[in-house]
Amino acid sequence: MGKLTHRFKEKFAEKRTKFSSTILSMRGAKRVPKQPKSRSVVRAGLRSGESVRVLIPHARVSARLRQLAREIRRDFPKDRLHLIGVLKGCVFFLADLARELGGEVSFDFMAVSSYGKGTASTGEVKLIKDLDVSIEGKTIIVVEDILDTGLTLKYLLRLFEQRKPKDLRVVVLLDKVDRRIVDVRADYIGFTIPNEFVVGYGLDFDERYRNLGDVCVLQFDSRATEKSE
Numbered sequence: 493m494g495k496l497t498h499r500f501k502e503k504f505a506e507k508r509t510k511f512s513s514t515i516l517s518m519r520g521a522k523r524v525p526k527q528p529k530s531r532s533v534v535r536a537g538l539r540s541g542e543s544v545r546v547l548i549p550h551a552r553v554s555a556r557l558r559q560l561a562r563e564i565r566r567d568f569p570k571d572r573l574h575l576i577g578v579l580k581g582c583v584f585f586l587a588d589l590a591r592e593l594g595g596e597v598s599f600d601f602m603a604v605s606s607y608g609k610g611t612a613s614t615g616e617v618k619l620i621k622d623l624d625v626s627i628e629g630k631t632i633i634v635v636e637d638i639l640d641t642g643l644t645l646k647y648l649l650r651l652f653e654q655r656k657p658k659d660l661r662v663v664v665l666l667d668k669v670d671r672r673i674v675d676v677r678a679d680y681i682g683f684t685i686p687n688e689f690v691v692g693y694g695l696d697f698d699e700r701y702r703n704l705g706d707v708c709v710l711q712f713d714s715r716a717t718e719k720s721e
């Protein structure tokens with residue numbers, strides 16, 4: 493084998509290993525490399541039978557947020573942006589995004605329930621807390637943690653459109669495109685992720701793991717589940 497071919501093969505093999513441990517996102521083509529367990533995972537208190545794998549480290553989330561903020565501001569350079577956070581998963585995302593946006597920003601919160609205690613949607617969306625102030629004539633950016641089946645966002649958009657905002661846009665941190673059952677899409681997307689249940693950076697499982705800095709995939713140890721049954 494020639495020296496060059498040999499070197500090419502070595503390089504290619506190296507690249508292939510790198511890419512095979514990489515999850516490719518679709519829109520915005522963000523690469524989400526697999527990460528080792530981080531310190532924040534340890535701090536967030538893992539329960540026995542549950543484990544987490546870092547999908548998007550905090551630093552990548554922060555970097556992407558800065559890009560999203562720039563995109564949004566570019567679209568509305570002069571407007572006061574009224575952010576509507578969908579509780580509770582949006583809290584860190586909204587807080588960090590608001591600080592990156594610059595210009596005039598105000599915010600309000602909405603709470604809906606679509607998930608019970610588990611990892612599967614009930615398919616039913618209920619309004620738990622409405623907005624404090626009117627959105628009529630305002631430039632609204634709905635801030636959602638994750639777009640899954642799309643039911644929650646569809647419900648919210650229908651509600652907000654009736655209230656006559658000047659503009660209505662949606663920013664989501666994560667988009668699980670494969671899970672969509674209704675036709676709805678976000679205008680700004682942080683990362684497109686595979687169909688896995690994720691926690692951290694505001695996202696929870698049974699109200700736990702919101703305080704992880706990284707976005708992580710939650711995994712259940714089947715042996716532990718069997719034992720506890």
Ligand code: IMP
Pocket residue numbers: 578581606607613636637638639640641642643644645688689690691695696697
């Ligand atoms: P959708 O109505 O099915 O699109 O679900 C949206 C809501 O479900 C999100 O705002 C989250 O609160 C929750 N959700 C969906 N997928 C996940 C996940 O992987 N981890 C945590 N919460 C999730």
